[in-house]
Amino acid sequence: MSAILAEKDLIPQSTPDAPLLPTWLSELRDEVSAHPGVNHLLLSRLRTGRYTKGDYKVFGLQHYPMVGTFTRYMELLLLRAPSSEQKLWLAKVLVDEYGEGSDGDDHAKLYLRYLNSMGLVSGEEETTPLCSAVWEFIGIHLRICSEEPFLVGLGALGPGHEWAIPKMFNQIIPGLERAGMGYEERMYFDLHTEQDIEHANWMSQALAQLGQDEEARALVRRGALLSLGARFRFWTGVERCVVARRQPHSVDAVRRGILGSRRPDREESPGNRRDLRTAIQDHWAGKSWPVPLPSDSTLIEVSQ
Amino acid sequence: MRILLVQPAPFECGRIGLENALWMSEPGALTAIAACVEGDHEVRIIDMRLEEADTLPRVLSSFKPDLVGVTCMTTDAYQAQAVLHCAKSILGEEVFTLLGGHHPTLVPEEHDFEYIDAICIGEGEDTFKELIDHLESGNSRQSLEEIDGLAFRRGAERVHTGKRSQARELDTFPTPARHLLDEYKGQYFFASAMNMAAIQTSRGCAFDCNFCAIWEFYERKVRFLSSKAIADQMEMCDEPFIFFLDDNFLTRPQRLVELCDEIETRGIKKFWMIQGRTDFVVENADLMRRMRDCGLMMVLSGFETNDAGTLEALRKDNTRENYIKAAELLNELSIITTGIFMAHPDFEAQDFDDLYAAINEMKITIPLVVINMPLPGTQSWRENQHKLLTKDARFFDLLHAVTPTKLPRREFYERYAAWNEATEASIDSSLSWRFMARRPRLMMAMRSGLKLFSQRREVLRMALNDPENYLRDEEGIIPEFPPSDPQETRQELVTEVVGV
Numbered sequence: 001m002s003a004i005l006a007e008k009d010l011i012p013q014s015t016p017d018a019p020l021l022p023t024w025l026s027e028l029r030d031e032v033s034a035h036p037g038v039n040h041l042l043l044s045r046l047r048t049g050r051y052t053k054g055d056y057k058v059f060g061l062q063h064y065p066m067v068g069t070f071t072r073y074m075e076l077l078l079l080r081a082p083s084s085e086q087k088l089w090l091a092k093v094l095v096d097e098y099g100e101g102s103d104g105d106d107h108a109k110l111y112l113r114y115l116n117s118m119g120l121v122s123g124e125e126e127t128t129p130l131c132s133a134v135w136e137f138i139g140i141h142l143r144i145c146s147e148e149p150f151l152v153g154l155g156a157l158g159p160g161h162e163w164a165i166p167k168m169f170n171q172i173i174p175g176l177e178r179a180g181m182g183y184e185e186r187m188y189f190d191l192h193t194e195q196d197i198e199h200a201n202w203m204s205q206a207l208a209q210l211g212q213d214e215e216a217r218a219l220v221r222r223g224a225l226l227s228l229g230a231r232f233r234f235w236t237g238v239e240r241c242v243v244a245r246r247q248p249h250s251v252d253a254v255r256r257g258i259l260g261s262r263r264p265d266r267e268e269s270p271g272n273r274r275d276l277r278t279a280i281q282d283h284w285a286g287k288s289w290p291v292p293l294p295s296d297s298t299l300i301e302v303s304q
Numbered sequence: 305m306r307i308l309l310v311q312p313a314p315f316e317c318g319r320i321g322l323e324n325a326l327w328m329s330e331p332g333a334l335t336a337i338a339a340c341v342e343g344d345h346e347v348r349i350i351d352m353r354l355e356e357a358d359t360l361p362r363v364l365s366s367f368k369p370d371l372v373g374v375t376c377m378t379t380d381a382y383q384a385q386a387v388l389h390c391a392k393s394i395l396g397e398e399v400f401t402l403l404g405g406h407h408p409t410l411v412p413e414e415h416d417f418e419y420i421d422a423i424c425i426g427e428g429e430d431t432f433k434e435l436i437d438h439l440e441s442g443n444s445r446q447s448l449e450e451i452d453g454l455a456f457r458r459g460a461e462r463v464h465t466g467k468r469s470q471a472r473e474l475d476t477f478p479t480p481a482r483h484l485l486d487e488y489k490g491q492y493f494f495a496s497a498m499n500m501a502a503i504q505t506s507r508g509c510a511f512d513c514n515f516c517a518i519w520e521f522y523e524r525k526v527r528f529l530s531s532k533a534i535a536d537q538m539e540m541c542d543e544p545f546i547f548f549l550d551d552n553f554l555t556r557p558q559r560l561v562e563l564c565d566e567i568e569t570r571g572i573k574k575f576w577m578i579q580g581r582t583d584f585v586v587e588n589a590d591l592m593r594r595m596r597d598c599g600l601m602m603v604l605s606g607f608e609t610n611d612a613g614t615l616e617a618l619r620k621d622n623t624r625e626n627y628i629k630a631a632e633l634l635n636e637l638s639i640i641t642t643g644i645f646m647a648h649p650d651f652e653a654q655d656f657d658d659l660y661a662a663i664n665e666m667k668i669t670i671p672l673v674v675i676n677m678p679l680p681g682t683q684s685w686r687e688n689q690h691k692l693l694t695k696d697a698r699f700f701d702l703l704h705a706v707t708p709t710k711l712p713r714r715e716f717y718e719r720y721a722a723w724n725e726a727t728e729a730s731i732d733s734s735l736s737w738r739f740m741a742r743r744p745r746l747m748m749a750m751r752s753g754l755k756l757f758s759q760r761r762e763v764l765r766m767a768l769n770d771p772e773n774y775l776r777d778e779e780g781i782i783p784e785f786p787p788s789d790p791q792e793t794r795q796e797l798v799t800e801v802v803g804v
Contacts, residue, residue: 033394034361034395035361036357039393039394040357040358041352041360041361041386041387044390047386048389048417049383050382050696050781052779052780052781053780171393232358235357236358239318239357243317243318243319245776246777246779247767247773247777249320249763249770250319250767251318252763252766253318256759258763259325259760302358302362303365304362
């Protein structure tokens, strides 16, 4: 079997271990698999190009703040779960996400291990300016999990995350290997191509039971597409940071939209990880998100 | 069948380079092969140089092509691979992925990946047509042995069907399907000549410079489109500017006389740009004047060096005297000269100064200084592989030193990056009021592109004038050179970096 097929298969199929997916979920699975957010050109570039540890550090510093926030989305969604059975489903994944599945190392620690191997200077992970797409991504998910119907949140965290991540990370790993990173250093990524398949299968069972009518299915799909639309914007933001590291002059050129790009960048960085943590705490306390978020239609149009 | 042809971006979106700031031509290779199958199949072209990153996955998902074809040179090789990887990632094994172009033809082994089903070796039209017919007939994609000009995988085996004969007369090929680029109309340019079409009127080159692979690609044969066919294509262009993509347009004077006859008889009013040699310019002054009157506005020539010895080593078969005379003549005719000069890795400080002084003396309108390097497929590549500090395709952009520099790298790049400023005098003295006054219609036509080009030029200069820009690119890929003990460690370093 080719590596490409192996990547495709990371999106859960109906296997003896996994329940037979109903048609609508099977279609949604294919839609997630083909979504631009899961197949961003940056991911293929990482797979085929020659990026260095320095480039992967830039990538990692933008990605790192998102690593610790998935549990916050889950916590928010748990509060909105309509029944104790659904709460139990979410709690199971949440426990894994807290770190049970990786020998007690939680995800943030694993990710720091990765960043350290890239030559992280202590404190850099707190002070590096984050691109607006990182802020957008987190803000969108906090909003989805706290304001949208439960099934939209489930769509964002299930198909939008658990189904998408193994395929995305499987494209990143060969590039990390080529840049000289061993399994120990890139364990965060490898674990997510293994562990999340279980999560995804398990989430599929929950979705199959909850998606009994068209309305419910549409909510799940909407959540997935919102999340993947934000994911797409995130990869674009990361790619621009990687380019800007080597060629800082490009930032201004892109912002002015004079290089053939049809969509110039907009803002300066809204802040670093410390600022982001404060914003998340404030959000928890009921304050509004400090960065304007793209509209739902903008996010959904990414795949249309 | 549904066929998607993709021109990759040379680098990630947003990066500044010559290809998006100075010169971007239509993807002529794609319109040429599209024309061979278009009548029977649904064909689309996307140009990733002018698209955002989401366009490709979006088009793949909605168009669902049966075949995705990509062309590439050397610097965009990884980007081309990324396009095909993305296609397989979204569409699975069902989609057939095909890679063609200069780099895959010359070094197909560098594209041997599971996500590339076949590589088109050499000229693509007939190979592509036969491949499409084969796949359309439902034949196996692993039994392509009958099609010349392909390299493909059959299980674990690599099959190479040999290079296709490149003898077909150019007039017998269908006219390139330029209408497939309609959505990009107006976006191709050279400097301030915006809204530019592209036509290829010949293939191959009769010279054998050691730094160029064109003559090897076309096996020393040169074929020409007839003057009538060229004029037909010129008439089909809406664009005011046309770039003739030939590697050496200035050859066979009689053909050019006939082209001028056609242009005059038909009353074609276009401004056109060419690539050609200075010896031809000098030897055919009257013809150059006539071509100017028929719309010739720019000649791009390799001036290479101000040093006769180096010129000989490059096997350029030309003289410095010709360069000087050609520049003078073109200035006199108010034809823009774009001159490519080479800085060499073994340059010392004085060599840079001498080169810049020579450029200023020649009064070149658009001087471009590149770094001489052994490009894949060239004679120079075969002779200098042992010196390579990297085989990373991105660095073969003529803007990075891929072999050791005599000066410390930082100093080398400081001297190199100074070329833009150091050759200002050349531009100023060439583009005089007299020059412009002689061609008022041309100046009017370029006026609309002037603002955008000056913005692009500004960002390009910011990038090119900054020595750190080159060093940052090299960080983690090309080590600081020379090391403290060059003789002892050079081979070790080369072995480590290139793995040879």
